[in-house]
Amino acid sequence: MNRRKLLTRGAALAAVPLAGPYAALGEAAESDVIIIGAGAAGIAAARKVAESGHSYALLEASSRVGGRAYTDNSIFGVPFDVGAHWIHTPNAHPLSAFGRAAGLDIYRAPDTGRLIADGVTASEAEAAEFFAATRRGERAIVAIGEAGRDVAAGRVVPDLGPWDESARFALGPFSCAKALDEVSTVDFTQSEEKEMDDFCRQGFGTLVALLAAPLTVRLDTAAHTVDLSRRRISVATNRGTLGGRVVIVAVPPSVMTAGRLRILPGLPQRCRTALETITLGAYDHIAFDLPGNPAGLKADELIYFKVTGPRAYGLLARIGGGSLHSLEVAGPMARDLAEAGEDAARTFLMEALTHEFGARTAARVGRVHATNWVREPWALGAFSCALPGYAHMRRAFMEVVSERLIFAGEHAHETLWGSVGGAWLSGERAARQALGLLG
Numbered sequence: 061m062n063r064r065k066l067l068t069r070g071a072a073l074a075a076v077p078l079a080g081p082y083a084a085l086g087e088a089a090e091s092d093v094i095i096i097g098a099g100a101a102g103i104a105a106a107r108k109v110a111e112s113g114h115s116y117a118l119l120e121a122s123s124r125v126g127g128r129a130y131t132d133n134s135i136f137g138v139p140f141d142v143g144a145h146w147i148h149t150p151n152a153h154p155l156s157a158f159g160r161a162a163g164l165d166i167y168r169a170p171d172t173g174r175l176i177a178d179g180v181t182a183s184e185a186e187a188a189e190f191f192a193a194t195r196r197g198e199r200a201i202v203a204i205g206e207a208g209r210d211v212a213a214g215r216v217v218p219d220l221g222p223w224d225e226s227a228r229f230a231l232g233p234f235s236c237a238k239a240l241d242e243v244s245t246v247d248f249t250q251s252e253e254k255e256m257d258d259f260c261r262q263g264f265g266t267l268v269a270l271l272a273a274p275l276t277v278r279l280d281t282a283a284h285t286v287d288l289s290r291r292r293i294s295v296a297t298n299r300g301t302l303g304g305r306v307v308i309v310a311v312p313p314s315v316m317t318a319g320r321l322r323i324l325p326g327l328p329q330r331c332r333t334a335l336e337t338i339t340l341g342a343y344d345h346i347a348f349d350l351p352g353n354p355a356g357l358k359a360d361e362l363i364y365f366k367v368t369g370p371r372a373y374g375l376l377a378r379i380g381g382g383s384l385h386s387l388e389v390a391g392p393m394a395r396d397l398a399e400a401g402e403d404a405a406r407t408f409l410m411e412a413l414t415h416e417f418g419a420r421t422a423a424r425v426g427r428v429h430a431t432n433w434v435r436e437p438w439a440l441g442a443f444s445c446a447l448p449g450y451a452h453m454r455r456a457f458m459e460v461v462s463e464r465l466i467f468a469g470e471h472a473h474e475t476l477w478g479s480v481g482g483a484w485l486s487g488e489r490a491a492r493q494a495l496g497l498l499g
């Protein structure tokens with residue numbers, strides 16, 4: 061329950077080399093460890109298995125690595141993080157250190173946020189009221205969570221006055237990708253406070269992809285069944301069947317509940333409950349080019365807005381100091397926009413910019429690109445947060461199933477869920493468990 065306990069760990073892990081002598085090992089037809097999913101968790105697991113000298117097969121359904129941590133350079137001509145962008149809690153895992161060692165430009169994110177209310181930068185007093193209301197809401201949730209009462213966070217937050225809607229948005233959709241009524245008080249409480257963040261100028265996805273560079277990844281290889289019923293595990297894919305001794309399943313729970321990856325002869329009830337209750341919320345970027353900085357925003361500035369009804373969003377301004385910005389939509393609003401499609405996202409963006417900065421600023425918007433993670437076939441959501449009453453089910457993702465199957469992924473980390481760092485550490489943990497089983 062100590063939300064700060066992990067913050068001092070991690071620096072020692074940074075010594076692991078970026079490139080290793082193990083690139084060829086993944087070619088074995090039968091592998092010691094089959095790893096399904098080459099997101100941060102699968103990459104971390106494969107690196108650890110490879111370092112140990114065991115053979116592995118790393119399978120990836122899509123044609124690229126990184127999963128929900130992916131940088132695109134073509135849409136805007138500059139690095140655009142389609143998924144994760146903030147390197148949260150950099151002291152808890154080695155990702156920033158890896159980035160620096162690889163020569164990437166890793167820098168500390170500004171630790172202040174600006175508040176805009178109906179087109180005007182809020183006064184210091186108003187901003188203080190908003191941040192105090194948010195802290196009050198957070199303290200109310202944490203008090204109940206620390207007492208072990210796992211209920212809907214939305215139920216325990218008191219009326220937060222004029223900033224009620226804004227604070228609820230910051231605590232729910234913006235932090236957990238879900239409305240507070242769908243957030244477990246205990247899961248919220250266990251999550252590490254994101255007191256400090258780094259950015260990678262070349263993109264967080266670039267950093268994650270670099271960590272996969274020494275590995276052999278079988279791209280465009282979607283696993284559809286894992287059969288545990290015989291002595292050797294067999295994994296059936298669109299490109300044939302592979303055999304192995306241990307399997308690490310590093311795909312989002314949503315992919316499994318949608319039936320896109322099935323475990324035979326079936327998972328224990330406990331795992332099935334975990335898959336159904338540690339669910340992914342919605343969070344998207346409506347990214348846009350706004351040249352000339354007409355609104356006078358600072359580089360990498362995070363802007364909160366006073367929320368009124370459907371007008372709920374945040375803005376990450378001038379990413380990396382350039383003209384790329386991202387309107388952040390989350391929770392039910394992100395889900396609605398995802399259903400409605402890219403044109404609706406563009407209209408939403410223009411209305412938001414007109415309301416907050418005026419029509420002249422909105423008119424200067426260039427290219428727009430909206431992500432749609434709930435429709436991304438191998439993600440089907442943004443990141444996990446336990447439903448009320450089910451935070452304890454995350455533990456099921458850390459237990460070995462049938463002595464041969466191990467889960468990894470952001471959903472399989474108790475304090476850093478919803479983050480790349482959590483996914484990375486879960487992958488390393490899964491690899492340690494796999495190596496233990498292999499003896």
Ligand SMILES: Cc1cc2nc3c(=O)[nH]c(=O)nc-3n(C[C@H](O)[C@H](O)[C@H](O)COP(=O)(O)OP(=O)(O)OC[C@H]3O[C@@H](n4cnc5c(N)ncnc54)[C@H](O)[C@@H]3O)c2cc1C
Nearest residue numbers: 097099100101121127128144145146283438469470479480
């Ligand atoms: C919009 C958005 C913003 C975010 N912002 C941040 C942030 O700022 N900071 C942060 O730390 N985190 C952020 N996150 C969360 C972070 O991206 C995830 O927690 C993390 O990337 C998850 O890693 P993972 O390895 O668990 O899963 P994934 O990255 O989803 O990797 C799973 C991989 O498995 C593959 N796969 C799925 N099914 C199969 C199959 N059947 N066979 C083979 N392969 C399969 C997928 O294609 C994917 O590559 C954000 C997420 C989103 C969507």
